[in-house]
Amino acid sequence: MTSPTPAMALSHLRVIDLTRVRAGPTCCRLFADFGADVIQVAATDGADPNSSVTGNRLGSDSQNLHRNKRSIALNLKTPDGLKILMGLVKTADVVVENFRPDVKDRLGFSYEQLAAVNPRIILASISGFGQTGPYAKRAGFDQIAQGMGGLMSVTGEVGGGPMRAGIAVADSSAGNYAAIGILVALAERERSGKGQWVQTSLLQAMIAMTDFQAASYLVEGRVPQTAGNDHPVTTPMGVLPTADGHINIGVGGEGQWASFCKAIARPDLQADPRYCAQERRYHNRAELMGELATIFRTRNSAEWTEVLTAANVPVGPIYSMDQVFGDAQVEHVGIAAPLSHSELGDIHLVGSPLTLSRTPPSVRTEAPRPGEHTMAILKDLGIADGEIESMQAAGAI
Incomplete structure (x- = not known):
């Protein structure tokens, strides 16, 4: 297995990143920052009508979410594209996806199908509302989850109506909860030798993040209200x-x-x-x-x-935000991580908020071009040149 940074904490892991938008890439970025071989599976040209939601490749958001990863371009709607994915799964520890729940079943990479290829595989699924239930097939976005998870009802000025948080708190928290679930599953696998299916959703993550406001209702029956910039309990x-x-x-x-x-x-x-x-x-x-x-x-x-x-x-x-990164303590903790980019020059990205004494995370490589590492990854899987040419002709890669 190719391991780009053998001295790092998670360099022994391979993660297949099937995600889009923010929650899934946030999860995979954590593993990439700690040295895991994260292979981002991009869609081939025209294969995914929603690929534009990932944003401009050279934009700040894409660079920040997809640094430290490699990229292979596959058309998962073709038999050869699915075959390559399953070949990667045999070599991998984790697969992360955030399609609507029925997509993986329809395309042929449900947890049961992945586990049949690799019983040690851990599949992490991030959805809008959960893998089952009356809303399972609904599209989920951060602001929708903020509203349904209760955050908007307690945010804003008193009497001013619901207000969204200024950051993508549901997306980011769902990605981080998924990463925690994966790490738990990896730790348990050390004992059992078996993988498992990790699931979270924007809705669940958002409710969990409301924490004591949610608990005040569940335990005391109290419905929290907006408090503006004041703390809901402590004064002043x-x-x-x-x-x-x-x-x-x-x-x-x-x-x-x-x-x-x-x-x-x-x-x-x-x-x-x-x-x-x-x-x-x-x-x-x-x-x-x-x-x-x-x-x-x-x-x-x-x-x-x-x-x-x-x-x-x-x-x-x-x-x-400009004052944030000019603050002496922010400069001291080094969360503005420098990177020399082949096209953008010297830039900074948002570094990991974690500090480890022996095996720290780092920002090492720029976000890859879609499919930038396709040939290297296919050869790493042992696929011959002639077969690669046939796959190209069939539109699988």
Whole structure:
């Protein structure tokens, strides 16, 4: 098996990436960043009418999602294309797909069919709503899952109507949950020697991400509402205006409340019967945040950040994306990963948020051109030149 980075944590694994859009590529990227041989299966020209959803190959999104991978172009609707896929499955540890649930059955690579070729294979399926059930065949997108999973009902200003989160939280979390499931299955395979089918969906991932809001309904029967920029429980925790912008503050308990009042030179607030306990602060939140807004407008964000940090009160600026990557701590953790690109020149991608002391992840290679490694991969499988020519003539590759 070809292993591009033998010293890396997952260099012993081969992952077949049958995914599109974001959730699936996010899952596979994690394995690629840790050195797995991730083979992205792209569609041959004209074989997939929805291939445009993957975006411009040289665009920032595609480069970020598909770095560190290799690519083979197959028409899975042809017998030879499916034959090549099954040949890859024999050599692989993991297959990841995010087609609608019926597609893999129709094309011939269901879990049962993959396991017949390789009993150790782990299939990870990411769908919109689940592999079975009344919505199984529906198309699923991030914003649809945000709405159905409850996130939009608790996001936005009070009384302002539902609001989507500004990031693809359902897609990204589903991809990360799928990766966790694969890693669990790989660990279990060490004991049993058998693969299994890992499943998640945008809907399930979104509900899981709502976490304590979902639990408050399930356990207490309480339906959470929007709270704007305020924390739904703890007060004061939220956004305050300053002389030159806004900052976030977080006062998590009575000790921090005392430190906060002292730091802003308002010890009277601590003793005020409206604010002397968390429950009272929550009940009188609008009044308290109004008073604090008046106080915080007297200094700029940097000054307040310095004052509260010195008092061990959680505080932070609210950055635009250019300010994010100009921050000293962001520069220190190195999450803007440099890459020398053959066409784009020197660029940076979003690096892994994980740090491992011995076997760290890395950004090593640019996103491949669709089918860039087709010939090398076919020869690696032992397919002769004459057979490759026949497959080309049949439109399978």
